[in-house]
Amino acid sequence: MAQLVATLASTHHPFYLKATTLPPEQQMPQAAEWKRKVEAYRETLARTKPDILVMIGSDHFHQIFLDNCPQFLIGKAPRYDAIFYNEEREFGIPKYVLEGDEAMSGFMHQHLMDQDFDFAFSNELKIDHSIICPIITVRPQNDLPVVPIYTNIFAPPLASPRRFYNLGRAIRKAIDAYPSDKRIAAIGTGHLSLELGGPRQFMETGPDPEFDHRAIEWLRNGDIDAILDNVDHASMAKSGNATHGFLNFILMLGVAGPEGADYVDNLDLFHTMEAYFTWYPKESAA
Amino acid sequence: MSKYYVNKFLFTVDRNPDYLRRYTEDARTFVATWEQSIGPRLNDAEMSSVHSFTEAEREALINHDYVALFEMGAHFFLNLTIFIGIYDEVFMAKSGPLAFQKEFALRLQDWRDKDYPSVAT
Numbered sequence: 001m002a003q004l005v006a007t008l009a010s011t012h013h014p015f016y017l018k019a020t021t022l023p024p025e026q027q028m029p030q031a032a033e034w035k036r037k038v039e040a041y042r043e044t045l046a047r048t049k050p051d052i053l054v055m056i057g058s059d060h061f062h063q064i065f066l067d068n069c070p071q072f073l074i075g076k077a078p079r080y081d082a083i084f085y086n087e088e089r090e091f092g093i094p095k096y097v098l099e100g101d102e103a104m105s106g107f108m109h110q111h112l113m114d115q116d117f118d119f120a121f122s123n124e125l126k127i128d129h130s131i132i133c134p135i136i137t138v139r140p141q142n143d144l145p146v147v148p149i150y151t152n153i154f155a156p157p158l159a160s161p162r163r164f165y166n167l168g169r170a171i172r173k174a175i176d177a178y179p180s181d182k183r184i185a186a187i188g189t190g191h192l193s194l195e196l197g198g199p200r201q202f203m204e205t206g207p208d209p210e211f212d213h214r215a216i217e218w219l220r221n222g223d224i225d226a227i228l229d230n231v232d233h234a235s236m237a238k239s240g241n242a243t244h245g246f247l248n249f250i251l252m253l254g255v256a257g258p259e260g261a262d263y264v265d266n267l268d269l270f271h272t273m274e275a276y277f278t279w280y281p282k283e284s285a286a
Numbered sequence: 287m288s289k290y291y292v293n294k295f296l297f298t299v300d301r302n303p304d305y306l307r308r309y310t311e312d313a314r315t316f317v318a319t320w321e322q323s324i325g326p327r328l329n330d331a332e333m334s335s336v337h338s339f340t341e342a343e344r345e346a347l348i349n350h351d352y353v354a355l356f357e358m359g360a361h362f363f364l365n366l367t368i369f370i371g372i373y374d375e376v377f378m379a380k381s382g383p384l385a386f387q388k389e390f391a392l393r394l395q396d397w398r399d400k401d402y403p404s405v406a407t
């Protein structure tokens with residue numbers, strides 16, 4: 001059976017590449033520290049020598065729109081183009097092509113259906129920065145095939161925090177059951193407190209630093225009970241109108257299982273808290 | 287009211303450099319063109335007869351009025367991204383990085399401690 005070798009959950013900051021590749025005199029003061037932290041985080045993946053990346057992100061109205069809006073979707077394609085014109089324009093992220101793994105996508109889709117997660121799918125999925133940002137940060141050589149999974153964190157109504165956690169558990173079971181000798185890493189990105197297009201955007205800190213600190217402690221301790229007791233859609237909206245990206249962290253905790261993280265780091269940046277978590281599996285979930 | 291159609295406008299224009307340029311340069315003419323021949327498109331072959339703008343929605347789009355669009359419940363991500371595309375460089379040249387984003391936030395300060403208009407469609 002395949003082996004899950006690492007679960008990574010982090011924020012995806014689309015300006016990381018631009019911020020750390022500008023000429024030094026134009027860089028923000030935190031750029032060097034940011035780069036150091038990201039490169040240390042990258043090592044937590046590299047040392048596990050993965051063969052396939054299961055990547056969880058959320059389309060930001062790039063391919064998916066309100067005329068046809070799935071809650072959960074899996075990509076099943078031989079490869080994936082990435083980065084849309086408006087992301088290149090705004091963030092300066094170049095185009096990418098990622099190799100797919102149709103066999104694992106197909107297995108994952110069927111296994112999730114068998115666990116009563118009725119996934120939408122796409123045979124021609126163009127990927128956006130929610131999945132390319134972690135390629136840039138933790139696997140910039142872009143040398144591994146991916147199985148992309150998208151969640152809806154944007155267009156209400158959204159699935160519940162518990163559903164996101166249970167989906168993570170189901171993804172873990174599917175990885176553990178995959179008949180292959182491959183080493184799998186699961187990588188998901190989301191947000192802590194975040195405001196976009198509202199009165200609390202682009203402040204000195206994220207819109208709710210207290211939430212950010214509590215969220216980091218919950219994840220550090222693998223405390224899913226505290227998360228489910230404290231986090232719902234209304235509470236996330238109070239912490240910032242785009243805070244629902246935290247749902248992807250909850251999903252990733254589901255993949256890892258309710259255990260303390262093996263690696264935790266964070267960085268207070270203008271308008272948002274960056275956070276980086278890695279779990280190494282202690283036992284299989286199946 | 288058609289939040290969906292307002293979002294469709296923001297979505298189709300933000301992703302297309304030609305539309306974005308025309309909306310930047312002459313919003314009134316472009317909004318009229320969009321309503322006539324772009325908005326009703328369901329796909330390359332089919333047209334849709336379902337949606338149209340209210341007068342207030344049309345005016346908000348013509349005026350690049352992101353405050354009004356926020357208050358109508360246009361999606362926050364689309365409403366921010368398209369106007370960054372139009373105004374970021376102009377503001378940056380005058381007042382430095384994130385100047386437009388901060389101005390955008392400032393103009394919405396009355397909403398700070400209230401429940402925001404729903405973006406559900």
Ligand SMILES: [Fe+2]
Binds near residue numbers: 012060130245
């Ligand atoms: Fe995002």
